[in-house]
Amino acid sequence: MAQDQAAPPVVSLRERVKSPPAETMVESYYAPAVAAGIRFQFEPEVKIHLAHALMLAERKIVDRSDVAQIVATLMALRQTGVSALTIDYRQEDLYSYIERFLVERLGPATGGRLHTGRSRNDMHTTSWRLALRARILDLMNTVLRLRSTLLAHAETHIDTVMPGYTHTQHAQPISFGYYLLSAADLVERDFRRLAGALSCCDRSPLGSGALSTTGFPIDRDMTSRLLGFAGLVEVGYDGVAIRDDVHETIAAVAILMTGISRVATDLQSWNTMEYGFIELDDAYSSVSSIMPQKKNPQALEHVKAVAAIAIGALNTVLACSKNTALADVNDGVSAPNVPALEAIERVIRSLLVFDGALSSLKVHADVMRRSAEVGFGTATELADIIVRETGMSFRMAHNVVGRVVRETIEAGRIATDITTADLDAASQALFGHALGISDGSVRTALDPAENLKTRTVTGGPAPERMLDMLARRRARLEHDTEETDQVLRRIADADAQLEAQARQLIADMGLPVQPQIAR
Known part of the structure; x- marks a missing residue:
């Protein structure tokens, strides 16, 4: 030929x-x-x-x-x-x-x-880091949105009195806003964990080669800048062999969804007819095919299911790398990528559902307050008043109130039925003397809203304290939003620079930018 x-x-x-x-x-x-x-x-x-x-x-x-x-x-x-x-x-x-x-x-x-x-080794770890980084940033912005929603509703419900629970039993009165503030703080810490994962991921392995860089005089800093990375994974072996970027990210995601699932569990309970505290909007509910009365909390169940998927993804990712050589190996380095990215995408979508469900939630404040009044959650304040007004030790006051609560329940009465006479009788039986506390003091102690007002120490649910805490958290939210935007701007600037340099080189060589390829 x-x-x-x-x-x-x-x-x-x-x-x-x-x-x-x-x-x-x-x-x-x-x-x-x-x-x-x-x-x-x-x-x-x-x-x-x-x-x-x-x-x-x-x-x-x-x-x-x-x-x-x-x-x-x-x-x-x-x-x-x-x-x-x-x-x-x-x-x-x-x-x-x-x-x-x-x-x-x-x-x-x-x-x-x-x-x-x-090498394909450093190219692949770099491309997976770019894909992971984009999804971490999407998730961080979703978490910022959820934090904003939680803070807004926490402020709305500063005075919405409800029972606080421990071991699923009435504990002390709180406000629904106080509950939501604790959830907002949890999600803020989740954001910090994601920011830490982003810092680990936002490093370029490109130039690591197969494992020991290359004999060509490449410029790793240049490619890192053009790809919008914050810096380098300096050691080549580290760049292709170690995937703690994906490990750390999915761990943060699993922790995030574990907390969200716990909040969703509370809301699901409070959405029942037995509690009647809240009602999920129709847009986030489903119906039964046979029972016409049903309005199922589908959004909350969905979020809890996705939490299980995130936890499963963490197990998958860690199991892929466990007992593999600290080197470029398919099972330890490549296999974790897809389950991690798929889990993050599902988490982002589910958090948008959760945010929408929270934003549209109907709160029955009167039902919440009535439950706080009748459920003996004010017993601690009643004991505290005895201590403040009589000088009795807290343990003795605890004994008195505990006896009164037991007798009140046995008599089929509720917390607001407790009187000064009940306290005097219990104290007389236990310690040989009455207390002589005024009826007004007892009524104040048994009022859940008044209970909140006394909790003015740092971290308490008193309205004045809540306003202060909310102001500081909004400032942190604004700061975190700006820092996230800065990362996105850095990446966008790098994309623009990459595009400009590519077009300039083509123009310098007298080549046209090729049109779209016909298939």
């Missing part, structure tokens, strides 16, 4: 082996891996290819004219999308098809230069 009629040279990633992958390998591993790459890695990979190519040109590792052709082809591929690739699922990852695409269009002498000074 004449030289000008020869078939173009073919490059392959399977030269080391003679046979194609087994069908079982394709079905169980290759096809799912490529599908996951299409779903999660296409945009991150194209960014990485562009950043790496620009760095190769800047460092004069690859001729600028070759890099310009590669960059123009990559930008055309990005515009068209994955549909431009011919995927037969006989290669094990998305990168293989992108490289084949470049070689088919530019030839192996040009298209085959992109991978200079790089």
Whole structure:
């Protein structure tokens, strides 16, 4: 065959082996891996290819004219999308098809230069970090929104008196706002855990190579900046072998959803006819196919189910890495990615449901207050008044009130039925003397709203204290929102710089930006 009629040279990633992958390998591993790459890695990979190519040109590792052709082809591929690739699922990852695409269009002498000074190991950990970082930021913004909702409703319900519970029994009066404030603080700490996970994730492994960097004079700081990272995973071995970024993230997500599930459990109970404290909006409820009276708290049940999925994802991710070599291995480094990202996406959606359910919640304040009045949650304040007005020790006062509560329940009465005479009789029987507390003092002690007003110490539910705590938490929310926005602006600026440098290189080489690729 004449030289000008020869078939173009073919490059392959399977030269080391003679046979194609087994069908079982394709079905169980290759096809799912490529599908996951299409779903999660296409945009991150194209960014990485562009950043790496620009760095190769800047460092004069690859001729600028070759890099310009590669960059123009990559930008055309990005515009068209994955549909431009011919995927037969006989290669094990998305990168293989992108490289084949470049070689088919530019030839192996040009298209085959992109991978200079790089491994799939560092490229893959970088693309998964980019995908993870984007979802962490989405989740952080969702958590910020939920914090805002909780704080707004906490302020609305500062004076909405309800029973506080311990061991599912009436404990002391609180306000619904105080309960929501405690939930807001929990979610704020969840935000801090996610911010810590973001800090771990927001480091570029690109340039780590297979595990020991490369002999080419690459500029890792340049690619890190172009990809919008805050810095580097400095040690190459660390960059390709250790996935504590995904471990830390999914752990924070599981902790977040565990707390949310506990709040949802309370709300689900309080939504019942037996409590009647709250009513879930119709938009977040479902009905029965047979029982026409049913209005089921579907949103809360859904959130609790997603919490279980998040906890399961944490177990999956840690189990994938447990007992694997501290090196680049598929089970320890690659396998955790999809279950983690899928769990985060489900969590984000479920938190938006939870936020909507909270925002539209109907609160029956009168029912809450009545339950606080009759349920003996004011007994502690009654004992405290005895201590303050008579000088009796708290333990003795506790004995007196405990006896009165027992006798009141046995007589079929409620907390507000307790009188000064009841206290005097119990004290006389126990300690040989009456107390002589005024009826007004007893009524004040038995009033749940008055109970709240006395809790003015740091962290208490007194309305004045609540307003102070809410103000400080709103300030922290504003600060956290601004810091998250700064990270998003940094990434957006890096994207713009990457785009500008790519277009400039193409223009400098006199090449047009290739149009969308026809299929």
